[in-house]
Amino acid sequence: MAVRANPHLIEELEKYGAQDVVKCYHCGNCSATCPFSGGTYLFPRKSMRYLQMGLESRLRATLEPWLCYYCGECSDQCPREAEPGETMMSMRRWLTSRYDFTGISALFYRSWRAELIAIVVVALLTGIGLTIFGLTYGDLNVYDGEGAFLPAAAIHRFDWAMAIVLVILLGINCVRMWWFTVGGDRGVRVPLREYLKLAFLVPLHFFTQKRFRQCNEKRPWAVHLVLMFSYLTMLILIMFFLHYLQDGPAINWVAHGFGYAAALGLVGTAIYAVHGRIKKTETHYRHSHETDWIFLGLLALVSATGIIQHVLHRTGQPAAANVLYVAHMMGVVPMLVLEVPFSKWSHMAYRPLAMYLSALREKAVAVESAPADKRAAVAQTA
Amino acid sequence: MKDDCRIGFYICNCGTNIAKVVDAEQVCERIAGLPGVACARAYKYMCSNPGQEMITRDIRERGLNRVVVAACSPRMHEPTFRKALEAAGLNPYLLEMANIREQCSWVHDDPRAATAKACDLAHAAVRRVRYHQPLEKVEASYAPATLVLGGGIAGLTVAVELAEASQPVYLVEREGKLGGNVGRADLTAPYLDSARDILAEKIARAEASPKLDILLRSELVELRGFVGNFRATVRTTGGPTRDLAVGAVVVCTGYQEFDATRIERLGYGRFPDVITSFELERRLRMGRLETDDGRIPRYVSIVHCVGSRNPRYHPYCSRVCCMTALKYGHEIKSALPAAMVTDLYVDMLSFGKGGEDFYRRTSELKTMFLMYEKGDPPRVRAAEPGDDCGLLVQVNERLSGEVIDVPADLVVLMVGMEARADGGDVARTVGISQDRQGWFIESHPKLAPVSTATEGVYIAGCCQSPKDIPDSVAQARAAAAMVLAHVAQGKIEVDARFAEIDPDRCSGCRMCNELCPYTAITFDPDERRSSVQSALCKACGTCVAACPSGAITARHFTDKQIFEQIEGVLAWSSSRSS
Numbered sequence: 018m019a020v021r022a023n024p025h026l027i028e029e030l031e032k033y034g035a036q037d038v039v040k041c042y043h044c045g046n047c048s049a050t051c052p053f054s055g056g057t058y059l060f061p062r063k064s065m066r067y068l069q070m071g072l073e074s075r076l077r078a079t080l081e082p083w084l085c086y087y088c089g090e091c092s093d094q095c096p097r098e099a100e101p102g103e104t105m106m107s108m109r110r111w112l113t114s115r116y117d118f119t120g121i122s123a124l125f126y127r128s129w130r131a132e133l134i135a136i137v138v139v140a141l142l143t144g145i146g147l148t149i150f151g152l153t154y155g156d157l158n159v160y161d162g163e164g165a166f167l168p169a170a171a172i173h174r175f176d177w178a179m180a181i182v183l184v185i186l187l188g189i190n191c192v193r194m195w196w197f198t199v200g201g202d203r204g205v206r207v208p209l210r211e212y213l214k215l216a217f218l219v220p221l222h223f224f225t226q227k228r229f230r231q232c233n234e235k236r237p238w239a240v241h242l243v244l245m246f247s248y249l250t251m252l253i254l255i256m257f258f259l260h261y262l263q264d265g266p267a268i269n270w271v272a273h274g275f276g277y278a279a280a281l282g283l284v285g286t287a288i289y290a291v292h293g294r295i296k297k298t299e300t301h302y303r304h305s306h307e308t309d310w311i312f313l314g315l316l317a318l319v320s321a322t323g324i325i326q327h328v329l330h331r332t333g334q335p336a337a338a339n340v341l342y343v344a345h346m347m348g349v350v351p352m353l354v355l356e357v358p359f360s361k362w363s364h365m366a367y368r369p370l371a372m373y374l375s376a377l378r379e380k381a382v383a384v385e386s387a388p389a390d391k392r393a394a395v396a397q398t399a
Numbered sequence: 400m401k402d403d404c405r406i407g408f409y410i411c412n413c414g415t416n417i418a419k420v421v422d423a424e425q426v427c428e429r430i431a432g433l434p435g436v437a438c439a440r441a442y443k444y445m446c447s448n449p450g451q452e453m454i455t456r457d458i459r460e461r462g463l464n465r466v467v468v469a470a471c472s473p474r475m476h477e478p479t480f481r482k483a484l485e486a487a488g489l490n491p492y493l494l495e496m497a498n499i500r501e502q503c504s505w506v507h508d509d510p511r512a513a514t515a516k517a518c519d520l521a522h523a524a525v526r527r528v529r530y531h532q533p534l535e536k537v538e539a540s541y542a543p544a545t546l547v548l549g550g551g552i553a554g555l556t557v558a559v560e561l562a563e564a565s566q567p568v569y570l571v572e573r574e575g576k577l578g579g580n581v582g583r584a585d586l587t588a589p590y591l592d593s594a595r596d597i598l599a600e601k602i603a604r605a606e607a608s609p610k611l612d613i614l615l616r617s618e619l620v621e622l623r624g625f626v627g628n629f630r631a632t633v634r635t636t637g638g639p640t641r642d643l644a645v646g647a648v649v650v651c652t653g654y655q656e657f658d659a660t661r662i663e664r665l666g667y668g669r670f671p672d673v674i675t676s677f678e679l680e681r682r683l684r685m686g687r688l689e690t691d692d693g694r695i696p697r698y699v700s701i702v703h704c705v706g707s708r709n710p711r712y713h714p715y716c717s718r719v720c721c722m723t724a725l726k727y728g729h730e731i732k733s734a735l736p737a738a739m740v741t742d743l744y745v746d747m748l749s750f751g752k753g754g755e756d757f758y759r760r761t762s763e764l765k766t767m768f769l770m771y772e773k774g775d776p777p778r779v780r781a782a783e784p785g786d787d788c789g790l791l792v793q794v795n796e797r798l799s800g801e802v803i804d805v806p807a808d809l810v811v812l813m814v815g816m817e818a819r820a821d822g823g824d825v826a827r828t829v830g831i832s833q834d835r836q837g838w839f840i841e842s843h844p845k846l847a848p849v850s851t852a853t854e855g856v857y858i859a860g861c862c863q864s865p866k867d868i869p870d871s872v873a874q875a876r877a878a879a880a881m882v883l884a885h886v887a888q889g890k891i892e893v894d895a896r897f898a899e900i901d902p903d904r905c906s907g908c909r910m911c912n913e914l915c916p917y918t919a920i921t922f923d924p925d926e927r928r929s930s931v932q933s934a935l936c937k938a939c940g941t942c943v944a945a946c947p948s949g950a951i952t953a954r955h956f957t958d959k960q961i962f963e964q965i966e967g968v969l970a971w972s973s974s975r976s977s
Contacts, residue, residue: 018802019802020801020802020803020804021803021804021806022741022805023806024740024765024767027765028765039762039765040762040763043798066798067799069767069768070767070769070799070801070803072803
């Protein structure tokens with residue numbers, strides 16, 4: 018069965034940040050230097066070739082971009098300055114937009130203006146909604162106590178509802194990712210047993226990012242892990258322990274200890290990344306897509322408003338604290354609603370899922386190449 | 400005559416080329432003892448100036464009247480040593496060479512046997528040289544006019560160069576206009592300058608030159624005579640038949656394109672949007688780059704090596720197609736920036752000045768390059784309904800192993816060059832030969848690229864082999880320089896070695912007439928005798944061997960000389976074996 022070539026593929030990828038793909042002449046230095054390349058996966062060279070040949074369906078079915086953590090060795094070693102690392106990055110953006118069934122992801126990645134407008138609109142809706150809600154149901158005091166319109170319990174209901182919507186959106190995209198890479202591939206059959214046996218890989222890779230650590234350069238892994246754990250801590254605190262943070266005036270040091278550590282982690286990594294991208298300190302910071310800046314901008318905005326709001330609240334300035342809280346929510350809501358299913362935050366789901374799917378594929382490949390009788394037996398059990 | 404011979408024998412070490420296997424001193428000693436040998440010497444490099452001077456001095460001081468040089472092949476240095484004889488006032492044909500390098504030291508490794516063989520070869524030369532006769536070269540006049548066949552870029556260049564050097568030229572072109580295949584092209588790679596501009600300048604110069612006679616719709620019918628003294632019969636359609644006296648003929652008959660219908664799977668002839676490179680050139684020249692039904696193509700596929708580098712059609716590379724295909728990438732992109740170009744190639748041969756850079760620039764235009772296997776050309780089929788293209792080109796991509804369908808609205812076939820179907824007629828008429836593919840053969844692929852086996856007949860441009868415009872022009876100017884060198888001398892020296900027919904012994908059987916590869920023998924029907932035109936004869940000896948009456952003698956290759964040589968080779972070896 019012939020594969021259809023799309024001669025526009027490189028142009029398409031360029032909208033997602035790829036550059037200089039045409040310079041590649043397939044010497045293979047990138048694949049030689051990459052600690053992950055070898056055996057089943059020969060990236061980034063193979064993906065570069067798919068791109069140059071316009072094999073869109075092959076590229077959509079590949080997991081390889083998710084197995085790359087952009088240490089930048091390949092781009093450093095490339096004699097043609099074809100930027101294979103950045104190409105892999107842009108492929109992750111492109112794949113995200115392929116998995117996303119709404120088309121919103123494709124819109125955001127190809128037009129930063131559209132993403133910015135969407136953020137502003139969601140932020141304004143959030144701000145106006147909160148203001149109207151507050152003015153209708155009491156004063157603007159968001160904290161527990163007299164006249165509070167958004168006590169912890171109400172916020173919990175709100176963020177659980179949001180979480181369910183986000184999980185559904187991201188879940189559908191994950192199913193699509195599975196279908197493109199494993200499920201829909203007629204040449205691959207994975208026994209159900211393997212799906213269950215290997216399921217532990219998703220949480221394992223989610224929490225440890227252990228593959229990232231295999232890159233020669235360990236610092237990006239450490240920074241990324243700090244960022245992810247800070248997010249996770251914040252998420253758990255807000256979803257389950259919000260009332261400990263809002264209760265006052267005495268500070269609950271257990272809850273706040275986690276909160277402060279997480280805030281420090283978020284601010285620290287944001288500053289590190291902004292500095293890195295401005296000064297281009299590391300190879301993976303050399304090229305910045307507009308969405309990278311929007312992501313960092315939102316992160317900085319949310320961290321800053323959260324911290325100021327907390328300080329104002331604890332120093333007894335409720336009116337100002339409430340205003341800052343609304344501002345904080347105007348950052349948090351767009352970040353969660355737009356970034357998690359449609360942009361960079363989706364990586365948290367796709368990366369561990371890719372490790373799982375790739376392990377499944379390897380099992381399936383083994384089934385394919387097994388002798389005929391064994392293959393029949395495996396097919397029966399499946 | 401042989402009793403008063405004073406032979407000088409000189410053996411060359413050729414550095415170590417000869418001396419490392421052959422004991423030159425021993426050969427010297429043995430030859431010195433032969434009757435008639437006045438001196439025998441070995442020297443490191445006989446062909447060097449001191450070596451030549453040694454011979455000249457010995458001739459003068461020792462009164463030598465024959466010289467034998469045992470060294471390399473006579474093809475290498477016979478002219479050198481002949482000059483050494485002439486410098487001492489001795490007839491150059493009184494020299495004989497024994498080839499003890501190519502035919503001895505280079506091919507043997509046993510020093511004893513090789514030395515013995517060198518002795519035999521030297522002995523043979525000594526025996527032979529005693530029967531050499533002083534011969535005089537013959538001079539003939541050289542007509543200044545030149546006949547140029549073909550009005551393409553090569554023929555035009557030759558004609559203009561000669562005419563502007565004030566020599567008369569007849570430029571014979573079969574078609575009704577000048578320009579040839581270059582006249583069918585739009586721009587040229589790699590600098591994207593216009594083919595029409597290149598030609599217009601040449602044609603203007605040709606037409607302005609009073610010395611240049613352009614004969615359109617004309618063909619050469621017959622060529623008689625020999626170098627410097629040809630008679631050419633040129634027939635013009637609807638015009639007179641002329642008889643021209645020319646000194647040289649330059650053949651620039653070019654090439655024809657491969658017939659793409661021969662490769663059925665490419666769909667040429669079946670799909671109107673599968674076109675050849677020349678058809679695309681015409682559309683580009685007219686500025687109408689569209690499909691058969693007038694749509695703007697969104698996808699253009701270019702198939703390389705159509706008929707070239709394929710053992711079923713032509714095994715050779717046509718040399719210009721890769722660069723031309725890259726040129727199409729630029730031309731299509733500049734005419735239709737939204738169109739996507741795909742090159743389906745076997746190997747990208749972007750050699751030569753500016754070639755690699757041109758390839759790089761084309762790939763930066765996001766041209767897609769897919770590689771296919773030589774014997775497995777792509778297959779063109781109609782696209783399915785609802786597709787955004789008219790055709791699909793299926794290619795077994797060699798680097799990835801994928802079978803790929805490439806969308807195409809226009810498929811361009813880079814048809815290769817092939818020798819003209821009627822090239823054989825031209826070759827027979829002017830007396831040159833063709834290789835297996837039909838290209839005209841040059842005297843030496845490196846050192847005499849525009850000369851042919853027939854003196855005074857030169858070849859230039861694509862009739863010799865596929866080449867691009869710069870190479871064709873370079874060959875054309877080389878041929879012009881060859882002609883001018885002879886014209887400047889105004890006469891031609893004919894080698895003194897040629898066959899002679901003794902009219903008293905000739906029976907007029909005409910056997911030799913048919914056999915002569917140089918058509919040097921003519922038959923006089925009144926006298927009923929054949930005779931050799933010495934200027935055409937190359938002294939190959941075919942007629943000598945064939946003549947049933949023994950009436951033919953080749954000068955410098957007489958029976959006596961050859962028998963003596965054979966005796967000489969066998970003299971010592973027979974004593975060794977007994």
